[in-house]
Amino acid sequence: MARAFTLGRAPCALSGLGHLVSPEVPRRAPAGPVAAVATCLHVRQRMGRGGGKGKGSGKGKGAGSQKPTDDPNFVRWSKNMRLQGSPSGAVYVVEDYVASGSFSRVFRVHEAKRWGERRVYAAKVMRKEDSYIQYTSSGPKEGELLMRLEAAQAAQEQEVLTMRCLDSFATKDDAGQEYWCLILEWLDASLFDIVRANGHRGLHLSMVRILLRQLLEQLKVLQELKCTHTDIKHKNCCLANTEHYLAPSSGGPTIILTQPLAKFIDYGNAVFEGDKKPHPIHTKQFRAPEVLLNVRMGWGPASDTWTLGVTAAFLVSGQLIFNSHDPTELLRLMRQALGPFPARLLAAAQDNRMRKAAELAEGGVEPQLGSWLNLAGKGPAEAACADLLLRMLALDPGERLSAEEALRHTFIADGGDGEKAPIPPKTSELRYLGAS
Incomplete structure (x- = not known):
């Protein structure tokens, strides 16, 4: 028998952040x-x-x-x-x-x-x-x-x-x-798990906005403390609750979380400004260009913005946009998705082999990220999402948005066109990830 469900009753309401979910x-x-x-x-x-x-x-x-x-x-x-x-x-x-x-x-x-x-x-x-x-x-x-x-x-x-x-x-x-x-x-499944349960398809844009806002709020505090997490990725962001229903969409039923709340985990390798910096950092598919190129100024809090941007792109598309373990292939994919590498970044590269690979990587003048994520040529919410991700994934870390700046972006502030989560069908039952 289906249970009654009201969006407004969720502890972490779909329209906002709500209060902390207890452990x-x-x-x-x-x-x-x-x-x-x-x-x-x-x-x-x-x-x-x-x-x-x-x-x-x-x-x-x-x-x-x-x-x-x-x-x-x-x-x-x-x-x-x-x-x-x-x-x-x-x-x-x-x-x-x-x-x-x-x-x-x-x-x-x-x-x-x-x-x-x-x-x-x-x-x-x-x-x-x-x-x-x-x-x-x-x-x-x-x-x-x-x-x-x-x-x-x-x-x-x-x-x-x-x-x-x-x-x-x-x-x-x-x-x-x-x-x-x-x-x-005690937290629940990771963002990787929820996307996998969704058939490796991207989540509804309303879910992306809410989850990304919560993670940006957490990243903002880290950046204010001049601390770098160093390992943000889809498997290091966990949900407090996986209660959800399935809503119809063009690609088939899609998961809508009733109490969306995502949190970073695994702070064990976090580095404060002034600490000794290990090299390299990040899981390879999330590795920032300044880390790949080993730039003279080194990496810092802006690299967390990059890895969160890659994580957000995964939520949108259901796929890793830079899915390779080969550093030169990663640079090639970045070039195609985000446009030419800035001259300032290349000049600061200490790894000559990687600098050469970045210079030789082929791609057009215009970034293709929006098309890759199937956001191009759609509504204002999709356009706002694509713009935010491009700014979070700026190749030059000096041009990348901070978490505080990203929180003021129109996609986070008002959802582009204020897109809301679909109302569940009357026959919809609440489910939990992993429950039979």
């Missing part, structure tokens, strides 16, 4: 471990438990190309393992394993208490300090950054959209080895 279990839990919240880099398939009496991995750094989590003894755990050490005295009980990344394992946990509502959280467990290739990870630093971002929004009386870190402390695994634990709000 409680959704009204109906999604099937399977879809909360890949705060994993570092690549999430693996579900693995075996690794409980038992074996010795832990001990201290030390990740070496060569082996990720810290490649060690089979990294975080020896078992169901109902108790994560202790919180300054508040709270104890968190492991319910299940969720995901693994380069530096951490993520578990579904709840706080051990006799009374009150049981809330589910994500526990990100890692070594206190670790390294892998050019990257470093610091558990305490990541926790402090998340709390600082939340405090910055609260101080400005802004809605707190950043993923919340509720606890940060040293703990031990089943083998008695020491780790650092972050207790994070």
Whole structure:
């Protein structure tokens, strides 16, 4: 039987941002471990438990190309393992394993208490300090950054959209080895997951606008703190809730989220101005031109605008616009989509081979991005969206919009022509990603 649904009742209304979604279990839990919240880099398939009496991995750094989590003894755990050490005295009980990344394992946990509502959280467990290739990870630093971002929004009386870190402390695994634990709000599927569930077709433009606005608000706080996330991508943006209905569209039924709220995850490699900068950064398909060319002035917060622009283009089209692992091919695709590389950018390139590839890349004078995304020659909302993405993806980082400037763009400010989400059919049922 279909449930009644009113757009205005959503905690994060389609017409605006609404209030923060609490880190409680959704009204109906999604099937399977879809909360890949705060994993570092690549999430693996579900693995075996690794409980038992074996010795832990001990201290030390990740070496060569082996990720810290490649060690089979990294975080020896078992169901109902108790994560202790919180300054508040709270104890968190492991319910299940969720995901693994380069530096951490993520578990579904709840706080051990006799009374009150049981809330589910994500526990990100890692070594206190670790390294892998050019990257470093610091558990305490990541926790402090998340709390600082939340405090910055609260101080400005802004809605707190950043993923919340509720606890940060040293703990031990089943083998008695020491780790650092972050207790994070439980999030749901990633933007990659929701687009995949939509048949790898772009989302409705109203969904793109709302999700992009929320992510720009979070990026604005990062940029005000002169901090670069360094790994924004579709798999590092997670939804607080996947409740949705299917609305008719020209390409077939399309997903409309009833409570759209997206948040960045994985702040473990964030870099503040003045910190040592690793090179390169970004997942390859999201890598900014200043990183590919290794320009003299280096990369900075503007590179996050680029990666968010690539993520937004993915939401529009359902595809990665720069889908290659070959750096020269990435430059060629950028040239075709965005026009000629600015002379100033090429002059600053320290990688001569990549500079030559950028100079030789073929393409027309006019950017083709709007056509690639099927936005050209349509209505005002599509034109406004294409214009914003071109400005977020300016090849010269000095010409790229900041998050604050992007929030003032007409596509975000009024949706171009104020396009709204389709009203659900009377027979529409609310669904959840992963639910049968």
